[in-house]
Amino acid sequence: xxxxxxxxxxxxxxxxxxxxxxxxAVFSEADRDSLHVRQADEAFCVGPAPASRSYLxxxxxxxxxxxxxxxxxxxxxxxxxxxxxxxxxxxxxxxxFIGPRPNVxxxxxxxxxxxxxxxxxGVATIPGSDILPGVPAAADAAAAIGxxxxxxxxxxxxxxxxRVVGRPEELERAFAGxxxxxxxxxxxxxxxxEKLISNPRHIEVQVLGDTFxxxxxxxxRDCSMQKPSHQKLIEESPAAHLSPRVxxxxxxxxxxxxxxxxxxxxGTLEFLAAGDAVYFMEMxxxxxxxxxxxxxxxxxxxxxxxxxxxxxxxxxxxxRDLVARGHAVECRINAEDPxxxxxxxxxxxxxxxxxxxxxxxxDTHLYPGAAVPPYxxxxxxxxxxxxxxxxxxxxxxxxALGETVVEGVPTTIGLCLEILASHAFRSGHYDIGSLPAMLxxxx
Amino acid sequence: xxxxxxxxxxxxRLAEFLAQTDxxxxxxxxxxxxxxxxxxxxxxxSQSGAGGRGEHPxxxxxxxxKADLVGVFRxxxxxxxxxxxxxxxxxxxxxxxxxxxxxxxxLGGGRIVAIASNDGAAVEYGQPLFLLDRR
Numbered sequence: 001x002x003x004x005x006x007x008x009x010x011x012x013x014x015x016x017x018x019x020x021x022x023x024x025a026v027f028s029e030a031d032r033d034s035l036h037v038r039q040a041d042e043a044f045c046v047g048p049a050p051a052s053r054s055y056l057x058x059x060x061x062x063x064x065x066x067x068x069x070x071x072x073x074x075x076x077x078x079x080x081x082x083x084x085x086x087x088x089x090x091x092x093x094x095x096x097f098i099g100p101r102p103n104v105x106x107x108x109x110x111x112x113x114x115x116x117x118x119x120x121x122g123v124a125t126i127p128g129s130d131i132l133p134g135v136p137a138a139a140d141a142a143a144a145i146g147x148x149x150x151x152x153x154x155x156x157x158x159x160x161x162x163r164v165v166g167r168p169e170e171l172e173r174a175f176a177g178x179x180x181x182x183x184x185x186x187x188x189x190x191x192x193x194e195k196l197i198s199n200p201r202h203i204e205v206q207v208l209g210d211t212f213x214x215x216x217x218x219x220x221r222d223c224s225m226q227k228p229s230h231q232k233l234i235e236e237s238p239a240a241h242l243s244p245r246v247x248x249x250x251x252x253x254x255x256x257x258x259x260x261x262x263x264x265x266x267g268t269l270e271f272l273a274a275g276d277a278v279y280f281m282e283m284x285x286x287x288x289x290x291x292x293x294x295x296x297x298x299x300x301x302x303x304x305x306x307x308x309x310x311x312x313x314x315x316x317x318x319x320r321d322l323v324a325r326g327h328a329v330e331c332r333i334n335a336e337d338p339x340x341x342x343x344x345x346x347x348x349x350x351x352x353x354x355x356x357x358x359x360x361x362x363d364t365h366l367y368p369g370a371a372v373p374p375y376x377x378x379x380x381x382x383x384x385x386x387x388x389x390x391x392x393x394x395x396x397x398x399x400a401l402g403e404t405v406v407e408g409v410p411t412t413i414g415l416c417l418e419i420l421a422s423h424a425f426r427s428g429h430y431d432i433g434s435l436p437a438m439l440x441x442x443x
Numbered sequence: 444x445x446x447x448x449x450x451x452x453x454x455x456r457l458a459e460f461l462a463q464t465d466x467x468x469x470x471x472x473x474x475x476x477x478x479x480x481x482x483x484x485x486x487x488x489s490q491s492g493a494g495g496r497g498e499h500p501x502x503x504x505x506x507x508x509k510a511d512l513v514g515v516f517r518x519x520x521x522x523x524x525x526x527x528x529x530x531x532x533x534x535x536x537x538x539x540x541x542x543x544x545x546x547x548x549x550l551g552g553g554r555i556v557a558i559a560s561n562d563g564a565a566v567e568y569g570q571p572l573f574l575l576d577r578r
Contacts, residue, residue, distance in 0.1 A: 029569060045567040046513055060513040060568060063540045067515060067565040093541075 001026065001065045001095075002040065004076030005055060005376065007363045008287070009036035012074045015303035024068050026061055028054035030373040035365045042068060049375045055079045058086055065095055072096035072310055074303075078377060081286040082109050098310040099265050100209075100285050107261065108283040112154075118280045121260035123253045126272065126279040128194035135175050141193045142171060148196040151175060153182035153189075160185040164196060197279065199433035200272035202226065203239050205254035206294045208305055209263040210315045217251045218298050219324045221290055223270075225419060227342055228436040233412065234419055235290035236329040237297050240390060240428025246276055253280065255319075266291075266306050289332070289382070292361055296328035296386045326386055327393040331401060331416040333364075333381040335372045338415040338439075346374035350408035355400035359386040359393070372409055380406065390428065394420055505556065508547060508573040510566040514540030518562045519547075523573075527555045535573060538566060553577045 001024045002012045009025060013036060016023045025040030030049035037043040044064045047054030054060075056079055065073055073095055075081040081099065084106035090097040099105065108114045115125045129141035131154055142149045142165065151174055153161025161182030163174035175191070183189035206218040222239035223232045239247075254269045257280070268288050270281045291302050300322070309315070335345040349370045354362045364381030372380065383400050387393030398420050401413055422438060424430040510516070516538055523535045529552045536547040549555075556574035560566050 044513065044565075045569050047568050054568075059541055063513040064567070066541075067513070 001061070001068075001070040001073045002036065002076065003055070003061050003073050003080055004078070005031055005034060005036060006365045006379070007382065008076040008289075009034075010039060010365055011363055012076060012303055013039050015301060015307060018301075019304060019307060021307065024064065024070055026055070026064055028375070030371070030375055033371065035367060035370075044068065049373060051079065051375060055376075058089060062089060062093055062095070065090075066093060070095065072098055072307075074098040074306070075286065077284075077286050077289055082284070084109060096310050098306050100263055100267065104261055104263060105285045108267075108285050111282060114283055115280065117261060118257055121253075121257045123257050123280045124278060126194050126197065126281070129192050131190045131192050132175075135172050138175050138191075138193060139168065139171055142168065145193060145195050148198075150194045150196045151178040151191050152194055153178065153186060153191055155182065155186035155188040155190070161189075161191060197272050197274050197277075199431040200224075200274045201239070201431045202232075202270065202281075203242070203250060203273045203278070204268045204270040204288075205250050206288075206291070206302070207254050207258050207263065207267050207269065208302070208309070208315060209258050209265065209267070210309050211264050211312060212314050213259075213262070214315045214318075215255050215258045215263065216315060216317070216319045216322055217254050218294050218300065218302075218322060220247065220250055221288075221293055223290060224430055224432050225425065225435050226432050228439065229342065230432070231342075232290065232332065233334075233435065234329065234331050234416060234425070235293055236327065236390070236393070237293040238324060238327065242273075243276065246273065246278060250278055253278070257283075265309050266302055289379070290330055292363060292382060292384045293328040293330050296361065296384060297324045297326055298322060299325070326388050327390040328384055328386045329390075329393045329397050329420075330382050330384040331397060331420075332379055332412065333383060333404070333406065333416070334412045335378045335380050335409040336412055337410040338412055342412075344374070344378040345409045346372050347409045348372070349380075349406060351405060352407070353403065353405040354381065355383065355403035357400070359396050360384070360400045361386070366406070380409075380411065394426070504577055506550075506553070506575045506577060507559075507571045508535075508549070508575065510538055510547075510560075510568060510570045510572055512538055512540055512545060513567055514538035514545065514565070516560045516562065516564050516566045516572060518558070522562070523555055523558065525555055525557055529553055529555065529575075536562075547572055549573070549575060551577070 002009045013023050023040040025036045025043040026046045027037045028047055028049050046060040046064055047057045073090055080086040082105055084102040087097040087102040087105055107117055118125050127145045132138045148166045151163040161178050163178045165171050165174045178191045179189040201224045203220050203222055205220050209215040219237055220239050221235050221237045223235045225234040226232050266287050268284045271278045272281050295302055336342040349366055352366050352368050361384040366380050385393045385397035385400055387396050401417050404413055419425050424434045518536045519534045529549050531552050533549050534546045535549050538545045553575040556576050559571040
């Protein structure tokens with residue numbers, strides 16, 4: 001069963017078809033005419049349009065899997081992909097959850113636990129404090145960590161309950177503001193401190209682990225070109241201008257951490273990199289949106305690997321067998337208005353033309369006349385270009401985006417082209433502050 | 444394939460109800476077969492939505508009672524029959540899901556026009572189970 005929608009549901013369906021595995025798609029009433037429904041061997045409606053009642057409806061999804069005789073469930077990304085309870089329920093009903101074990105999902109899904117586990121494994125994490133009972137404790141912690149620091153809400157998200165503190169005299173006011181905002185936003189005013197890493201790069205390492213204890217990495221992806229909301233827009237592999245020492249440290253930390261927790265299946269460790277310093281940020285215990293760039297440079301089908309691993313097969317290769325060749329860059333085409341704070345757009349795609357030619361891959365669920373419902377993620381397509389070298393891949397992606405037509409909803413195509421043409425991206429010297437800076441200078 | 448005479452009778456009955464109501468389309472699913480009678484849409488359908496078990500119908504129209512969860516559809520005993528008149532609310536069937544029996548009620552009286560799913564069949568969310576004439 002494919003417990004997802006959109007392009008990732010199609011991606012998983014393709015992998016299954018090539019492996020000779022029959023598929024069941026689940027869908028909401030809003031997705032009745034979606035491509036993943038048409039292309040799966042069977043399809044079952046599991047609820048109305050809102051995701052909470054369909055793609056997150058665990059009883060209906062499990063019930064469908066049992067009634068239709070499914071052996072395994074691939075959760076894709078988002079929705080139930082990192083829901084440890086769902087993975088447990090699958091196991092309780094004799095269904096294979098295609099992902100790591102529930103206890104590993106639970107440990108890595110909680111940021112504080114994940115960092116503690118990483119520290120145990122000898123992986124560098126951003127220096128920080130425990131939860132702070134008051135300003136004096138915060139002052140002691142900040143002095144020990146070293147200014148500037150970032151006050152963060154423990155229940156946080158979306159930048160709420162967060163304050164940058166540059167000097168000791170700013171601490172008291174910032175502490176009061178952060179706790180009040182956290183209390184108002186999350187009904188939980190607890191805060192902690194972290195060292196402020198100014199405009200780092202977001203570098204992540206892809207890993208695969210089988211049930212026999214074999215762990216390999218598949219290089220890194222640079223996902224620093226992010227919207228102000230920290231959502232990724234352009235990703236590439238390998239990362240440009242990463243020193244061999246840093247690259248080697250990242251790989252070593254990723255594999256060590258996975259061995260430490262007994263990781264199985266596909267996963268991604270996200271790091272913040274500033275100069276030669278790298279810090280573990282979080283782990284995603286699932287396939288990532290941007291996995292195609294890794295697949296293109298390693299020539300490995302990660303989704304097939306996930307299915308093989310879940311079926312109990314050994315990796316069958318070692319780290320030395322894995323060699324990255326060339327360069328791949330991916331752009332996300334979202335139904336968003338970049339000039340209106342990336343507001344998601346819904347509607348009907350009147351016309352769509354996707355690019356082709358050498359070295360181009362398009363993962364999408366769009367077709368002419370397809371509806372873009374307002375209920376789900378706004379990503380419409382991923383256009384990925386491969387080249388022998390970085391410049392060749394970028395030129396190819398520019399050419400491909402130039403061929404791309406999506407009519408009916410505003411998209412990020414134009415913005416992606418601007419980013420690809422920018423000096424920051426072209427030079428490879430960019431970080432998570434680059435796109436927000438570009439956007440504010442354009443205003 | 445369903446027997447031809449049976450199909451003709453079902454089409455006739457469906458057409459009769461279409462003529463009597465402002466419904467746009469009525470269909471019956473049996474196993475892999477679907478019989479659907481439709482006319483150009485000029486007015487809104489009188490179908491109740493999925494989750495009809497919780498919605499009380501207004502009198503004088505055809506109601507479709509739909510599955511509001513995924514499971515195995517089973518007729519309650521004594522089994523309701525097409526053409527049967529229900530004087531009041533009654534449990535017509537239940538949907539078995541994850542070992543739980545979820546009753547499907549008629550939500551009031553009426554005549555059972557059609558039993559739209561097979562006893563023992565898997566039903567998806569929103570799948571028509573019964574057509575009831577409320578007149």
